[in-house]
Amino acid sequence: MWKICVSSSFCILLVAGGTFAQGGLPTGPSPSRSQPAQAGVSGPSSGVLESNTFLEMANRMFDPTSDSMDFENGSFNWKGKTFNITEQRAFRSRFERFLLTSPSEEEVQYAALMNDILERLSVANNNTDDAILDTWELLFRASGFDIDGGNSSVVANQVFNAWRVRKESRGVAMSQKELEDMRKYQQEVVANRTLMADKLRQERMRNATNAGENEKDASGEGNLTLNSEASFRVLDLAETEAKILALEAESASTGLQAKLQFQSQIVSFLMQRRFEHALVLSGFYQWLFKGSHQRLEVGKNQLEQLLPGSDLSYTVDSMSFIAREAINDVGSGVDAVNAAYSEGRTMLALERLQEVFFLGEYLTELNEIPTEQRRHLLDLYRSLMEASDLAETKDYVGLTVLVEKIAQLADDFPQTRALSGIETAKSMSDMAVFAASQYRNLAQIDKARQELRQAIEIWPSNPAIREFQMETTKLATAGSQGVKVFDDLYQRNEQRAIYERRMELGFALSDDPERRPLLMEVVDQVARIELLVMQSQELVKQGEAYAAWELLMEAAKIDGSDGPMNQARAELAPRVSDFVLQLDRADRQAANDHHAGALAAYLAAQDVYPASKICREGIAREAAALMRGLQPVKVE
């Protein structure tokens, strides 16, 4: 009993939903009809959300760049230091060029030479003038290598400039010494002149008592002569003092300028990630200036950019430390890349390699990455970039192929997650197309357009969109003849034919208040029959032949002339002949008002299929009729 009730309810539900599930008839804008269409599809916002979610996932999945690289802001962050990364395209081209090149003998020689220079500049080694000069000469050899980029010449020029300044300072020092000698002489002259004037004045004072007024006048003239000479000597002395001060100022200025140029170049090398050259220049600086002026006076703005948020006072030593740390980090990074690659973690190796490459682009430590490995990573890198482009353009078919290729290149690539994301996006697009067709059938063109736009947005090359457009075109063409076709079929009671052409007829009769309800009625009926037939076929597969027959009996009550339904009955009848025999007998007896005979036949049929709904209803019906016949007629 329960089973029958459940089965019936399920059928009713399916019938209700089936009209839509099968691309059912346009039923007008009644809320009860449009609701399933809306419930069965996603809203526009959820589709966009899905699309965005996939794009975000694709961006993460197909983007091999490290989190420390920010191409939007053009920065690369390494241990709190921020470098200018330039735009992604430029970085990509340099990175690909690196992956395409092979370590050369020239680079090995260059690496050895730079190590030699750094070793020579070490404080633990011989730092005589001759040794430093030899080291300086090595810079010109280093600048001859392509990989050096001429930066060693810049270092050499800086050192040479410092030397020149120092030489000029020596010349200034000599002039200053001469002036100081002259000043001493002039001071003595001025002092002697003053002394002599005082002596003369005292001698003439003694003779004044003996002499007259005329003599007083003569002595006045002698004093005037001595005073004038002394004042000239004072002027000479002042001039000499001024010259000395000017020379001192010039010397200080020239020396400071040389140091500032050095410091500026060190910071500049750091910013350019020329860490070896920064180290070499720092080494020369410390040798040339003997530890004085270690505090950085220039490049504060650049340092603020390189070390954001730091208010520390930096020295040349701290710049050396940063450069050395970077070189060491590149070395360990290369080891990590090689280890990850050898363990089959190719995606991880590629990600780390980009970090290492950017930091140590001008360092020869990168030569530790073998050529074969570079080529493999290049293939993976290019495939990932292409996949990223395909994801951006939402070419899911091409992307699927590429994902499989990437999975072959990298074992640690999350292929399943990628394919799952692609399938989800495709499904969402398909659902939007389906919703669009539903709305189109309901003559809700605006909503249909909205759903179609969403389907295109999620998956522009979805083949279902093309099919939808072709179907719509076909419907529009057939719509003009729809009225005549419907009238003809309806007159001949060809309900199945109407049902099969329901789409175009619905389109054609959407504004026809007379025919539209008739069309709805026919389509509803045939849809119910169709569902019952499908249900019965499913039950036959499950071995429930009698239950299947009952569904076909239900369908026959709706329209006994339906072709597919009758075909299904004909196919099933031999398997349920004992049941059918009793039911037919019951029908015949009931038709002749032989209710007892009908009741007996129903009981016999129920013995064959105890769960029969038809038998249960027939028994109740015939028993009631029988009882009515047995009731004594009341006489008034």
Added chain:
Amino acid sequence: MFSIKRQSTHLLSHSLLVAGLMLCGILLSACGRGNFSGLEALPVDDYVEKPGNFLGNTYLLSVQIDSQIEWKEGVGRILAVEAEGSSSRIPIFVPDTIEQNLHVGQRYEMRANIRKGGLIYVEDLRKF
């Protein structure tokens, strides 16, 4: 001689006694079935196939009650019963005039008449 005669007389009296007892048994048995005697059993399968062929006949039914299908006060009840010798259930009508408690699963012998429309009308019944 005398003993032979006496022996034969004794044997005869015994035979008569046995015959008398058998006759009594038969008579008692006939009297016990009352108005069920002489009735033939309903051919159930044939009845189900063509109930019209049995109209007006009276049969003896040995059945077990399967279920009660319908009851109407002052009229009677329609029962589904399983007849002996048949796998099919058949409907019977028991009028209210038969005042007996009928329970599902109980076995009865019934005297039934086939009436209009193939109705099996129970005229009398008893447990067995």
